[in-house]
Amino acid sequence: MTSPDQTAYIGTLDGDGLVVATVRDGALTVTGALPEVREPSALAFSADRSTLYAVSELPDGAVTAVDISDPQRPVVLTSQPSGGAGPTHLEVFGKHLVTAHYSDGVVASHPIGGDGSLGPLGSALLLETPGSAASPHAHQVVPDPSGRWLLATALGLDAVFVLRFDQATGALAEHSRMDLPAGTGPRHLVFHPDGTRVFVLGELRPTVTAAAWDATAGTLERGDSAHVTGPGAPDPTYPAEIISDGAGRFLYATTRGEDAVGVLRIGPGAPQLVQTSPAGGAWPRHCALGPGGTWLYVATQRPGSVVWLPRDPATGLLGPVAGEVTVRGACWVAFA
Numbered sequence: 451m452t453s454p455d456q457t458a459y460i461g462t463l464d465g466d467g468l469v470v471a472t473v474r475d476g477a478l479t480v481t482g483a484l485p486e487v488r489e490p491s492a493l494a495f496s497a498d499r500s501t502l503y504a505v506s507e508l509p510d511g512a513v514t515a516v517d518i519s520d521p522q523r524p525v526v527l528t529s530q531p532s533g534g535a536g537p538t539h540l541e542v543f544g545k546h547l548v549t550a551h552y553s554d555g556v557v558a559s560h561p562i563g564g565d566g567s568l569g570p571l572g573s574a575l576l577l578e579t580p581g582s583a584a585s586p587h588a589h590q591v592v593p594d595p596s597g598r599w600l601l602a603t604a605l606g607l608d609a610v611f612v613l614r615f616d617q618a619t620g621a622l623a624e625h626s627r628m629d630l631p632a633g634t635g636p637r638h639l640v641f642h643p644d645g646t647r648v649f650v651l652g653e654l655r656p657t658v659t660a661a662a663w664d665a666t667a668g669t670l671e672r673g674d675s676a677h678v679t680g681p682g683a684p685d686p687t688y689p690a691e692i693i694s695d696g697a698g699r700f701l702y703a704t705t706r707g708e709d710a711v712g713v714l715r716i717g718p719g720a721p722q723l724v725q726t727s728p729a730g731g732a733w734p735r736h737c738a739l740g741p742g743g744t745w746l747y748v749a750t751q752r753p754g755s756v757v758w759l760p761r762d763p764a765t766g767l768l769g770p771v772a773g774e775v776t777v778r779g780a781c782w783v784a785f786a
Contacts, residue, residue, distance in 0.1 A: 456741060457521035459502060460749065460756055461490040461782030468493075468504055469777050470522060473785070476745045476758055478775045484524060487514050492539045492736075493784045494547075501527070501566030502784075503540055503547055511537035513549055513560060515568045521786045528567040533558030533574045539590040539638075543600060546572065546620045548591045550602060555586025557602050557613065559620035572620035577604045577611055589653075590638045595645035596665040599625065603636040603650070610636055610650060610661075612668050628661060628670035638691055642716065643698040649721065651678070651692040651703055658692060658703060660720050674719050678703040678712040680726030691736045696743060700766035704734040704748060711737065711748060711759070713766055730757035730771035735781040745772075747783045754778040 456473035460480075467485035471478045490504035500519045506512040511532035517525045536553030546559045547568060555577045561569040577586040587606035593615075594601060600613040600622070612626040630636055635654030641663070642649070648670060650659045660673040679687050687707035694701055694716075701714040701721050709729050714721035731750025738747050739761070746759045746768060755776050760769035 457786040458747075459493055459784050459786065460777050460780055461493050461504065461736070462754070462777060462779040463489055463491050463507065463751065463781050465754060465777065465779030468516065468524070470524060471775065472522070473740065476740065477773050478747075478756055478758070480775055480777065481522060484516070484526065486526060487516065488512070490514070491781050492537075493782050494540050494542055495784070496542055496562070496566055499786060503542065505532060505537040505540050505549060507536055507538055509535050509553065511535055511549075511551060513537065513540060513547060513568060515566050517566065518786060527565065530560055530568045530570060533560075533571040541591050541593055543593045543615060544597070544617045546617070548600060548615075550588040550591045552587050552589055552605075555588045555604065555606070557588055557591055557600075557622055559622060561620060573622055575613065575622040575624070577602060577607065579607050579609070582607065589636070592639060592641070594663065594665055595641055598665060599668045601639060601648070603639060605635045605637055605653060608632055608634050608636065610639065610670060612670065614668075626669050628672055630659060630672065631655070634659070637689065640692050640694050640701070642694060643696065649692060649694070649701055651689050653688050653690070654686075656683070656687045656689050656705060658701065658714065658721055676714065676720040676723060678714065678723065679705055679708050680710065680712070680723070683708045690734060693737060693739065695739060695763070695766065697763075702737055702746060704729060704737050706733045706735070709734060711746065711768060713768060715766065725767050727759065727768040728771070730759065730774060731755050736783060738783050738785065741785060749777075749780040749783045751779055751781050754780045756780050756783050
């Protein structure tokens, strides 16, 4: 059972900014919003979870720090230009905030102050393939579990970049890359809890690719792939988000167009699709497991809601939609 005072934050596009909700017995109830946090399509927490960070997915992007020491009464601390165009993802890495920009392919970093506030842009790196005219479309940045490296997906280059990151200065530099088959369009990835494997979700090809991660060398070795869509899925279908359960037994992938959640069992090779569950709304984007892992929450963008589905932790399987709350343009859901 979820505590009544649990708080959830919902990111939106063409919605009401950063939306605040309470959670009771799995159900969400909207309690407020910060409209001044514009187009917050991705959210991340500080290590102590006292500060929430949001991108503003705009042509002139921004990143905003929000004080959530009182979870139901968030207060904007600072906002800074993000250092690129169309930011779509961000993560805290040490004492820096790192942001991926879809429109121009830049990965940028900002220093984080002692109170959680953001300083001016620290550094920026363009993901690129020399001699290629393809747009990189950096979509996500993820620190590796060892804390030494940063992984960045480049959807337009069909590659996952491994970046060196200077914890003192925030400087970024390319270290290695893993190429994927042309047309894969890697969008998001997730580490296995054991820290030795990575699962990369394609947006243009509805697949998840397993890769071995060597944290000492800072390299990825591509393995086998599996489809995340069920039989009869429409073509094209655009996968959006991939997450792992805490035990490292199952993956969950949202698929736009099919409007479903694919459940995959993790094994020694490619993950195995074991269920395709209706998402409960149109154009599902981000998804997250709630506290305790017995509910999966899905942000469905069109016209906008967050739905919750019961989850069996033993089998990984999802039940039918148990409830939903209307949130215009919902695209991200995170729990304090």
